[in-house]
Amino acid sequence: MVKISRHHHLEENRQFSQFTLTKSRYGRILRTPLCPLRLGEYFDPELDRDDDADSTTDPGTFLEHIAGPECEESRGYNGHTVSALTVQSARTAQCLLRKPTGDEEDAQGHVAPVWSPEPDDEPWEENSSWMLSGLNSLIVEPELGPSKDWSPVRHGVREVNDYDMWFEDVPHIGMVHHPWCMEVYQRATLKQKNKVDVDGLGEWWELHQVENVKRSNGKMLRYCRQQWWEHERGSEFLITDPLEDAGLVKLLQEAVETSQHFNPADSAFPPRAPNKSTAKSNQQQNTTLDPFSTLPAELLQQILAELPNTSIGAVREVSRAFTHIPISFFYPLVRRDYPWIWEADQETSAALPQYSRWTKAVIDKAARKLNKSGDLVSREEDKIVTGQHSTASDPDSLTNAAVGNGNDEDHITPISLPRFETNWFKLYASLKKHSGSLPGLRNRERIWRDCQQIITMIDEMRARSA
Template sequence: MTIPKPVTAKFTTAGFHRDCLFRFANAAKTVLQWIHCHFCGVSFNICRSRAPGEPDWAKWDYTGSHPDPELEFDDLDLDECSRNGCGVGVRYPKEEDNEAQDADYIPREDEEDHEPYEYDSDYESADDAMNVGEDDGWNDGDGEEDIESQWYRDWLLSSAVPQDLVPGEPAWTPPLHRDRPNEVVFPLTSGQLPEGYGPEQLEHIAGPTCTGSNAYSGHAISMEAMRGCRTAQFLVHKQASEADWQPDGLDEDWELSGDWFLSGLCDGTTSRDIDYQTVYPPRGGLDQLEADNMNFEPEYTDSDSIGMPFHPWCFDIFCRQSKVLFNHVNISGLMTWRNAEFSYEDFHGFPRTRDVLDGREQWWRHNHGHEYLAANPLYVPNLERLLFAAVNLEDGDFTPDTGAFDLSRRIWPTETPSQARPADPLASLPLELRLLIVGFLGSRDIANLRLASRAFEQLPVSLWYRLVRDEMPWLWEAWDETECIHVPSIWTSVTGTDVQMFFTRRQRYASALSDMCKEINVEDAVDSLLPMPMTAPRQLRLPREQTNWYQVYTQIKRHWGQLKGLQNRQRIWRDVEGIMTLIQKYTCSID
């Protein structure tokens, strides 16, 4: 792979009109500092607070750095924190700091009564398909960890905070989150900080019901579930590349033949009034570029000179829908729409869910209960296991006509002869007509029909395949392989921090090898020493004839609150559907 020489994009006019941002702001409009994903409308500058037991680097602020401890407490209402079960972690505990032995410690009345959250260590799902335990097959090995492995993990969890070196979302997520040894957390029972400590020694630990809006709580969403929430990528016109754009071995097919290409990645974005976006690797020769959700001065600035920002996962959802609708990744149509509706009013007028609008303030507002907005919609923890549980590869008796219900637990009450039910007029219908009837009904109507008529007491599992496809069009795991041939981009499997650390290391290796060994091919040597770790993730496809679609449908519905990534996928899917309609509008008008 070629290691490109980075250059900074030099735009004709866009770079010289940054001051127009302030002239543009007036009493009627508030221009936010930060850009957002152009597909889903959510900020890239997402924050997280850690839960007890998680490592220090499981929390980060808007810049991706470890929060300043003194500023952290300035914005807190300690009385509110005490009501929400928040605690105070001690960064440098003293020997006598032991909550369990503290004579002054009074446990909260509701401490043992609150419902466990999805990622609490004692959380147990209501269904085996979602159980996550140390000895149920989720972890490799025999469930008993040797002492050296324990020491190694303890060392990893107690190492220096990665944000001190490379600010941003952590490049590594531990497989077990609740395993931090010797942590001291005091409950905020009186709205007062522990005596004998300064703010720089303490850390706010969000409680299960914390309503703080400066970060999403580790109680409500895991690091694994929100991996990639800060990663930004950009569509850039090839005219912006002074290096005369060339393929680099990481290209998508449409990049080779089209006018636009994907930039490198960055963790979070810089403020509009500060600097360009710095990306890794410098694809197209660009390590810095300008990107925005609006063109502030279209009379002076060519819209093609401004990159389009998005989450790689949102772009992946666009690619899937584009292939289904247009049979190709319609980048030209996407940018035609973007350039046609590229004003302040257009971006803020695009219809989005209320949760997104409630979060869109000068600094992203992390509202309690809206954590799903930061969840990865492509790689959803526990989803694959839930879906695989519905596949019957070894059951030779299973067919799509297999009944969905266990009739040994009948829904009909025992009747005496005097209470005999009236004749069921639907009972005489042949099976073909009964299936035709339910084929026009939704899930709620089918449930009511089963209660009303014994003729519909048993239904085949294949019926729920239609319901999955109709009600969950975003569940591409249920698609037939011929519907959409799609392999996720390698950029969906890494974060901005991952890529920055990897390519910085490659450049350091290349520089050292160039100085030491003049005769070798540096690129080949670096590829051998530090091969690309990014690979296209494996795609799960449910076999239509061997899947219990009733189980798929009901398990997703039952565990919807835990599947935050699927919630976000549904939201983004609907936004992209609206964009597809607008692409058709503008491309048809051009034709």
């Protein structure tokens, strides 16, 4: 389980007149009358204090450590290396479980009725043998029994047994996962199989195949995933929002061209300036010696498409026939080399135009969504209003946001890049440059690669049983 400590930047919505503040190079201490947060609160008694801070506090007053850049506290991630907004929903879980058949009794003696459609069902649930549970942000160890308070109760299943593996005689047993990860899986299976295959995922889990996946970034993941989560510096991306990463959103937005003069058939590279004294002789020589100079543009692009990326620049240096490489040439390269950028895939955007209402609850909880123009809205504009004030620690805020009214406002629509108004070369170059530095994008790639393995294992599983 991931624990997120109060490692925040001081600028984050604070009225400092209400606090007594002390400083050190390892962090700061706030003496505050506010109640303690439920998520990863702690105070380091060894931290140096100034004389103006009392050694004791009044009843109802709590001390809170605000991490400095050099803070080495391992009980949470440092707010100078990762934003609390991008990780605070990492503990939100959901379960994939078989639909109730009306004959399973839980530990409390309750029998869920036979599954029937409900307004908050996902499109795939209607024809699937599987369903989703409600949400939970307080998953406990399996030895302590099933986690409590899955909310809302869906299809009459009050008690969900969340386990890492399937057991035959356990009623309403479910595969626990992040709603984030289910979104990535659906798009990966759509890309690889042209359909969303959730049934295959559930059947794969029932065959105890989870441990057979060779996880991306496996060494770091194994180190962090102990009985308690180890908050190793550099591993922050493992729990960062893979869907609405602010850096990725900005990168995608900047690739869209608004000028009416933009043409994807234009060259991605500036024209060369040949030496005037030798231009004519070079042109005659190149026409004679360059075998590519007589080929049509379509064939030249086909040749480029077969080359490794590192050779594209090299072939431009040795042959002027490849001087003009259109911007549109990089569109299939983006889809080939970065398949997890589903915003560039029109087929995926058409088949899965929205994130699920459950994912919207997770993203809204972190106050990070897009408005209709595709711009990031401020946290003040992005609060959930559900009849009562909801906070990041309020489990009911997840439920209220998820249930909604069954309309498009209950969903978040990811960016869909227009085919002929996007500078695909600019996007390709930006992805190549920043993929390792955007934590949400790194996490999306990691989950996507794991999903690819799972999909292959599902196909092999079905081939064996055919």
